[in-house]
Amino acid sequence: MSGASSKLWRDRDFRRLWAGQTVSQLGEHTSLVVLPLFAVLTLHAGAGQLGALRAVGQAPILLLSLFVGAWVDRWRTRTPMVLADAGRALALGAAAVAGLLGGLGLPALFVVAFAVGALSVFFDVAYQASLVRLVARDQLVRGNSALEGSRSAAQIGGPALGGALVTTLSAPIAAATGALFFALSFLSIRRIGRRESVPKRPAHPPLLRRHIHEGLRFVAGDATLRAVCLASAAFQFFFSAVTTGCLLFLPRELRLPGTVVGLTLAATGPGALLGSLLAARLPGRFGRGAVLLSAATLGDGAFLLVPALHGSPAVTVPALLAVNVVFGTCGQLVNVTIMAVRQTVTPDGMQGRAAATINFVGMGLAPLGSLLGGLLADAWGTRAGLLVTAAGMLLSPAVMALSPLGRPGRALPAPPDACAATGAHDR
Incomplete structure (x- = not known):
């Protein structure tokens, strides 16, 4: 250690x-x-x-x-x-x-x-x-x-x-x-037992609605957090579509029983454990931007292999296990690194609102992605629909590449001035 x-x-x-x-x-x-x-x-x-x-x-x-x-x-x-x-x-x-x-x-x-x-x-x-x-x-x-x-x-x-x-x-x-x-x-x-640095509340605190609006405005106004929010939204939307497509493709096209489908999907778990360990070392060695872009591209791009699978379970099951291990490893590496970036660029008094805003936007698109996955499978077939939605997952690393998240560097960005970010009435 x-x-x-x-x-x-x-x-x-x-x-x-x-x-x-x-x-x-x-x-x-x-x-x-x-x-x-x-x-x-x-x-x-x-x-x-x-x-x-x-x-x-x-x-x-x-x-x-x-x-x-x-x-x-x-x-x-x-x-x-x-x-x-x-x-x-x-x-x-x-x-x-x-x-x-x-x-x-x-x-x-x-x-x-x-x-x-x-x-x-x-x-x-x-x-x-x-x-x-x-x-x-x-x-x-x-x-x-x-x-x-x-x-x-x-x-x-x-x-x-x-x-x-x-x-x-x-x-x-x-x-x-x-x-x-x-x-x-x-x-x-x-x-x-440690006392936290909770932002001092004014004598007349703003309405909760105004507090929420400040969080939305803060995330939208910060280039790094805006990129995190957009990348998360793109990922959740297309990943939900891919998940729907996989749940149709694996049993229908590859003829896999339910227990085997569950086994292949569970392979993301061990991969995520490995990704958590790598996240403690790789960003400091190779730089935050390089790790984010390479991990997101490799992990999301791995699903492009799934619609290309044919043959017996002896071939398809090991391939599916490998895809999900790679996805779990890279996905967790991205999650941990992005969370550290988000927490660093966000003042203490805005941490909860920033996390909630990003979760809200990302998860809000997930049901629509699930609907898209089903519609494409019905209209174009499960293989073609899965290929399109898997390609769409690469939109998330593309957003990162065009934002401050893709910049090279090992050090985390400096947090903004807390008063400027939260407003004078919060202090």
Whole structure:
């Protein structure tokens, strides 16, 4: 372990944040599998009801992100994180008890899914903003690498654990396990003792709507953050289209069974773990711009190989595994590097709003991308539709190349003057 990494891990508050975020992400990704299985296996929900349940759980990203970003910037980040953990633990715990007693119906499960989704928005925006207030700016890349590495591990282990618990025990017990994870995160994060540099609130704070508008204007007015926002939007739009195309192409054209399809898609998880490790070293060695452009181009371009696949599973499955490992590695390398850039160029008083604005714009286009993937598959065939949408993913690195993100250099950019960025009334 290098001296810089050792210094980071000697920080007790960072370790508490990392531990809390790790088990919280494990609880979140476990619940993403447990709640749908609860509906199908215990409540015998149909396909339409299951789709509606997933949509209800995802809706808070679009409905709440901007408001949460503005709210988080007004408070110590520990506050929304511990409240979100406590709320999710209570929601899943109540669902588990009601399920064991046979008193949980679909309407109540919809409420639980929305509550868990909404509180996850609070937690995710707050933990991204919290790192900037806990560690020095020259530690952001390593800190993000550690946090994103644990998130990747949760993405791999959470769904597998949730499915195993539902299969071997029961859906209510699996929900109770998710509640336990959130309770452990609550206990870890509430022990963070360092005072944060929360922006001083004026005697007459601006309306929340004005606070949100300031965040939108700040992201739109900064060339680097504007590029991050546009690149994220392009990626989410076309990646959603590609995902829809893959879910049609793999079983229909390549004749792969569902279990094999799931195995190939899961290969992004180990790749993401590798990308988190590389993100702690490569930008400092080769320069931020070179790493971003090469990783984004290689990772997004890897999907161009998928519509070219033919033949038996002995040929196509290893190729699909390789594509997803490359995509996971490069995608995580891009995510960690861009997050460090975004956090560095954003003043402390704007961290939550900047993260929420970028998440809102990027995720807001994802449903439209999914719709496009299905329409192209119907109109042109799955192979041609997948080829077009995979090519569209290269728009994201193109945006980076034409922006400050593509500039060479190893050092992170200097943050702007906080007062100029947030307005005099915020200080």
